[in-house]
Amino acid sequence: MARAGLTPERLVRAAADLADEVGFDNLTVSALARRFGVKDASLYSHLRNAQDLRERVAVLALAELADRAASALAGRAGKDALVAFANAYRDYAKEHPGRYAAMQVDLTPEIAATSRAGRHSEMTRAILRGYRLPEPDETDAVRLLHSTFHGFTALEAAGGFRHHPRDTDASWAKTLDALHTLLDNWPS
Amino acid sequence: MARAGLTPERLVRAAADLADEVGFDNLTVSALARRFGVKDASLYSHLRNAQDLRERVAVLALAELADRAASALAGRAGKDALVAFANAYRDYAKEHPGRYAAMQVDLTPEIAATSRAGRHSEMTRAILRGYRLPEPDETDAVRLLHSTFHGFTALEAAGGFRHHPRDTDASWAKTLDALHTLLDNWPS
DNA sequence: GTGTTAGCCTAGATCCCCTAGGTTGGGAGG
DNA sequence: CCTCCCAACCTAGGGGATCTAGGCTAACAC
Numbered sequence: 001m002a003r004a005g006l007t008p009e010r011l012v013r014a015a016a017d018l019a020d021e022v023g024f025d026n027l028t029v030s031a032l033a034r035r036f037g038v039k040d041a042s043l044y045s046h047l048r049n050a051q052d053l054r055e056r057v058a059v060l061a062l063a064e065l066a067d068r069a070a071s072a073l074a075g076r077a078g079k080d081a082l083v084a085f086a087n088a089y090r091d092y093a094k095e096h097p098g099r100y101a102a103m104q105v106d107l108t109p110e111i112a113a114t115s116r117a118g119r120h121s122e123m124t125r126a127i128l129r130g131y132r133l134p135e136p137d138e139t140d141a142v143r144l145l146h147s148t149f150h151g152f153t154a155l156e157a158a159g160g161f162r163h164h165p166r167d168t169d170a171s172w173a174k175t176l177d178a179l180h181t182l183l184d185n186w187p188s
Numbered sequence: 189m190a191r192a193g194l195t196p197e198r199l200v201r202a203a204a205d206l207a208d209e210v211g212f213d214n215l216t217v218s219a220l221a222r223r224f225g226v227k228d229a230s231l232y233s234h235l236r237n238a239q240d241l242r243e244r245v246a247v248l249a250l251a252e253l254a255d256r257a258a259s260a261l262a263g264r265a266g267k268d269a270l271v272a273f274a275n276a277y278r279d280y281a282k283e284h285p286g287r288y289a290a291m292q293v294d295l296t297p298e299i300a301a302t303s304r305a306g307r308h309s310e311m312t313r314a315i316l317r318g319y320r321l322p323e324p325d326e327t328d329a330v331r332l333l334h335s336t337f338h339g340f341t342a343l344e345a346a347g348g349f350r351h352h353p354r355d356t357d358a359s360w361a362k363t364l365d366a367l368h369t370l371l372d373n374w375p376s
Numbered sequence: 377g378t379g380t381t382a383g384c385c386t387a388g389a390t391c392c393c394c395t396a397g398g399t400t401g402g403g404a405g406g
Numbered sequence: 407c408c409t410c411c412c413a414a415c416c417t418a419g420g421g422g423a424t425c426t427a428g429g430c431t432a433a434c435a436c
Contacts, residue, residue: 003401003414030392041394042415050393104346121352139354140362144336146348147363151339152331158292160334164309166327174328175335182370194383218423229425230384238424378436385430392423399416406409 006036008046012056019057019098024105027098029053054102061099065092066119073123078130079180085127086149086176093153100153120146131183141183148179194224196234200244207245207286212293215286217241242290249287253280254307261311266318267368273315274337274364281341288341308334319371329371336367 014035019027029050033040047053065088072088073081093100124142133141152175155161161168202223207215217238221228235241253276260276261269281288312330321329340363343349349356 006414028392029394038414039416040392041417044394045414104342136354136358137362139352140359140366143340143343143349143359144363144366147339147343148332148336149339150343151335151337154292154342155331155335155338161331164327166324170324171328171331174325175332177375178328178332178370181373181375182366185369185373187365187369216423217425226383227385228423229386232425233383380435381433383430383432385428387427387429389426390424393421395420396418397416398418399414401412401414403412404410406407 006038006043006046008056011036011043011046012053012060015053016057016060016096016099016102019102020096021098024054024057024098024101027054027057027102054105057099058102058105061096061103062120064096064099065089065103066123068092069123070119073126081127081130082180082183083176085123086145086172089149090153090156090172093157097157100157104150104154128183131186133183133186137186141186145179148175194226194231194234196244199224199231199234200241200248203241204245204248204284204287204290207290208284209286212242212245212286212289215242215245215290242293245287246290246293249284249291250308252284252287253277253291254311256280257311258307261314269315269318270368270371271364273311274333277337278341278344278360281345285345288345292338292342316371319374321371321374325374329374333367336363 011032015027015032018032018035022031029043029047030040032053033043047056068091069085069088072084076084121142124145125138128138128141128145131141152172156168161171199220203215203220206220206223210219217231217235218228220241221231235244256279257273257276260272264272309330312333313326316326316329316333319329340360344356349359
């Protein structure tokens with residue numbers, strides 16, 4: 001009887017792929033075990049419980065997205081940087097819906113501290129530096145940008161835009177235009 | 189043996205309350221039956237299945253929010269209308285987190301058509317009329333506003349803002365200011 | 377009073393999560 | 407090469423959720 005060679009890392013990567021295929025809500029320990037040809041009880045030597053699995057997928061996704069966003073941002077500034085960052089965000093959400101959904105939930109304090117609040121906000125602040133907003137306005141702008149990026153991708157993923165003929169990509173481009181204009185004319 | 193007097197309407201209202209208390213993810217047919225002192229199998233004469241229950245809660249929430257938003261909008265225009273609508277949206281989400289979460293999921297085509305895409309977008313367009321945007325810019329602005337409102341409330345509910353000392357209400361007010369400015373200086 | 381129907385029941389199949397405890401493969405050390 | 411040991415994987419089983427099939431009865435219609 002050959003062993004499956006499970007490790008937490010392999011499990012989490014497979015879980016993330018599974019979530020992208022069947023949806024984050026349908027990510028179960030049983031299904032993951034099935035994918036490895038193993039009994040579900042066997043996974044509990046590598047994972048504390050199902051919630052632990054979900055959190056690890058969330059951490060993986062946050063790290064992947066941060067890497068992508070950092071690459072997209074490299075060597076860019078101003079509107080270029082804004083658009084590159086926003087597109088990296090939205091593209092990742094479209095390519096990896098399960099991973100993206102994982103990022104939204106959970107967020108136990110420690111995890112949120114290590115992952116989300118970290119690089120994500122820093123990169124947004126790096127973009128905003130070009131627009132020279134004083135505090136606390138920069139913080140407000142960070143929140144506005146995050147809200148808009150997340151809201152747009154979430155509504156798009158939920159199918160909220162497909163009832164109107166207007167092309168979604170065009171609306172997205174116009175939204176980024178508008179945000180750039182807004183940051184340039186930020187109300188004092 | 190007295191009957192519990194169940195009806196789909198009573199069940200859905202109770203389910204919405206239950207979702208607000210324990211979270212939409214923890215809304216189960218079993219828990220709902222328990223609340224009525226009844227066996228879970230008994231609910232399946234009133235509901236097709238668990239998904240049906242969730243969808244009905246979503247429809248209820250969409251209708252309630254539309255009513256509130258319509259009241260808030262009555263007799264207002266311009267920035268007043270924008271702020272009133274946005275606050276109605278965010279306040280509802282904070283008061284009824286379970287109902288709000290229900291609104292996001294599901295969205296089978298028919299349901300989305302009857303509820304969400306309906307009054308919600310119409311009200312947003314009513315607000316935007318004061319800013320006199322040509323098509324397709326008005327559609328893009330509708331999507332931008334929806335995205336920002338939803339994104340902000342979702343991130344706030346998930347605790348995404350509590351890692352920074354800046355007051356969330358202040359950021360929200362500033363965000364609405366900024367959106368008003370943006371709509372007044374919409375890039376052509 | 378008799379029928380009909382709707383409201384609620386029990387029983388049971390299936391799936392998921394998770395624990396406790398047993399077995400075995402494969403590498404480390406003699 | 408042999409032994410020991412640990413990590414990897416197993417079986418068994420409890421608890422909870424979803425949902426179906428089929429039975430009983432309260433309440434209303436006639």
